[in-house]
Amino acid sequence: xxxxxxxxxxxxxxxxxxxxxxxxxxxxxxxxxxxxxxxxxxxxxxxxxxxxxxxxxxxxxxxxxxxxxxxxxxxxxxxxxxxxxxxxxxxxxxxxxxxxxxxxxxxxxxxxxxxxxxxxxxxxxxxxxxxxxxxxxxxxxxxxxxxxxxxxxxxxxxxxxxxxxxxxxxxxxxxxxxxxxxxxxxxxxxxxxxxxxxxxxxxxxxxxxxxxxxxxxxxxxxxxxxxxxxxxxxxxxxxxxxxxxxxxxxxxxxxxxxxxxxxxxxxxxxxxxxxxxxxxxxxxxxxxxxxxxxxxxxxxxxxxxxxxxxxxxxxxxxxxxxxxxxxxxxxxxxxxxxxxxxxxxxxxxxxxxxxxxxxxxxxxxxxxxxxxxxxxxxxxxxxxxxxxxxxxxxxx
Numbered sequence: 001x002x003x004x005x006x007x008x009x010x011x012x013x014x015x016x017x018x019x020x021x022x023x024x025x026x027x028x029x030x031x032x033x034x035x036x037x038x039x040x041x042x043x044x045x046x047x048x049x050x051x052x053x054x055x056x057x058x059x060x061x062x063x064x065x066x067x068x069x070x071x072x073x074x075x076x077x078x079x080x081x082x083x084x085x086x087x088x089x090x091x092x093x094x095x096x097x098x099x100x101x102x103x104x105x106x107x108x109x110x111x112x113x114x115x116x117x118x119x120x121x122x123x124x125x126x127x128x129x130x131x132x133x134x135x136x137x138x139x140x141x142x143x144x145x146x147x148x149x150x151x152x153x154x155x156x157x158x159x160x161x162x163x164x165x166x167x168x169x170x171x172x173x174x175x176x177x178x179x180x181x182x183x184x185x186x187x188x189x190x191x192x193x194x195x196x197x198x199x200x201x202x203x204x205x206x207x208x209x210x211x212x213x214x215x216x217x218x219x220x221x222x223x224x225x226x227x228x229x230x231x232x233x234x235x236x237x238x239x240x241x242x243x244x245x246x247x248x249x250x251x252x253x254x255x256x257x258x259x260x261x262x263x264x265x266x267x268x269x270x271x272x273x274x275x276x277x278x279x280x281x282x283x284x285x286x287x288x289x290x291x292x293x294x295x296x297x298x299x300x301x302x303x304x305x306x307x308x309x310x311x312x313x314x315x316x317x318x319x320x321x322x323x324x325x326x327x328x329x330x331x332x333x334x335x336x337x338x339x340x341x342x343x344x345x346x347x348x349x350x351x352x353x354x355x356x357x358x359x360x361x362x363x364x365x366x367x368x369x370x371x372x373x374x375x376x377x378x379x380x381x382x383x384x385x386x387x388x389x390x391x392x393x394x395x396x
Contacts, residue, residue: 008246010303011062013316016323018055020377023333025049027340029355029372033365040281043199046291050281053115054235054292055299060123061239062300064130065247071131078131085127091396092120095327099334112214113224116330118232126236135244142237146286149231150277153285157192158206197283204228204283228284235284238266238293242300252309259301267294321381321388328394329384333376340376 028034037048096116101107129138196202205221216222242262249255270279270291279288306312313320322329340350348356351372358368387394 008066008304008308009313009316009320010300010307011059011066012323013307013319014055014300014303014323015059015326016319016321016329018052018059019322019326019329020319021048022052022056022330023377023380024370024373025052026333027337027373027376029351029358029369030365033355033369035366035370038370043282044197044278044280046279046281046288050288051292051295053281054232054289055296056115056119057122057232057235058239058242058293058296058300060119061126061236061241062243062246063239064123064127064236065240065243081131082128085124088396089120089124092123093117095331095396096120099331102335103338110214111217111222113212113216113222113226115224118224118229121229122233122236125233126240129237130240135241138237138240138244142234142241145230145234145237146289149227149234150286152227153197153203153283154195154277156195156203158195158201158203159192197278197280197285199282202283223282223284228282231284231286231289234286234289235293238289239296242293242297246304252304256301256305256309259297259304263294263297263301265294266290266297270294318381321385325384325387325392325394327396328387329380332380332383336376336379340379 025038028038039047040049041047093116096114096119097110097112099116100111100114129141133141193201199205200218200220202221204225204227207227208216208221208225212222212225217224242259245258245262246255249258267290270287270289270293273287273290274285277285277287279285279291281288303316307316342349354372354375355365355368358371359365363371
């Protein structure tokens, strides 16, 4: 496969600013002192923090569309392309599992699914689809995935069987019944909860308990579980469709105009869909795919206009540095928490010392917590800047 020579600085910048946002929301000085927008929505609804992960997947999709000028034609070239894709999927997935195990490496508590694991799956599925389908086919596949996921969650009853023993111990079903969710009896004689979108009792949570190996993030369900990865693939496909627009439109101003139009249209469509299928990052609802994808498109359009067309690149340098080695920045942000957040009974953690010092000077706790997160971004900037300066780009 031939790689496209042109590289959009704006895409690197957007990737880098997304990494920075991820570090800020994941690394407060204290989780008890965090501004509301820097926290995930508890269930339905969206905060700025909820947009970070879908931006990553959107950028993955755009990158796939931009990365190659041609597609493999011979059987040998196709086999080689598939081999490279699967090898990359394996490396990204393995890194995600490694970071979940770090630093205790307690395999009894291993969490197999996670952020990087979902990115790996979405990349693999989208890359293979890109090599074998047209733009129009990708559009219909994305529409089919989002509509099918909506139908599954809102029409299919949730079984109550022995698989749910763990959920029963956690009181999931009791909470569902107290919320007036009805129980039906299927033709097979098995009881089932009515289709619902509640935490722990929806169809995605049931499938998590049944099929997801290892530990789950919320004990009885996982935000990166199997079924919710289906609409996440839709986010990657949405990025591919936007990437195809960028490749297919030569005039830069017309290209940006189309991106702004698509962004506004999908944000509005996602908002309208949320009236019947609420915006929900944990479920990765179909409306959330459109809403977050629309905002990602608008941000990319703004970066294209300012950075690649108008040439205002100085302000985007920090984003480009992080975006050029996003894997390194992400991995270090997870691994260095061992040194910045771990304390002992004799010596407090660095984050604790920082928070205590700033609050003792009269700085509000939430502001001190945000300043610590920004300091952590600065610490991580040093190694990625060193790599960027020496033109070393670590790719998985």
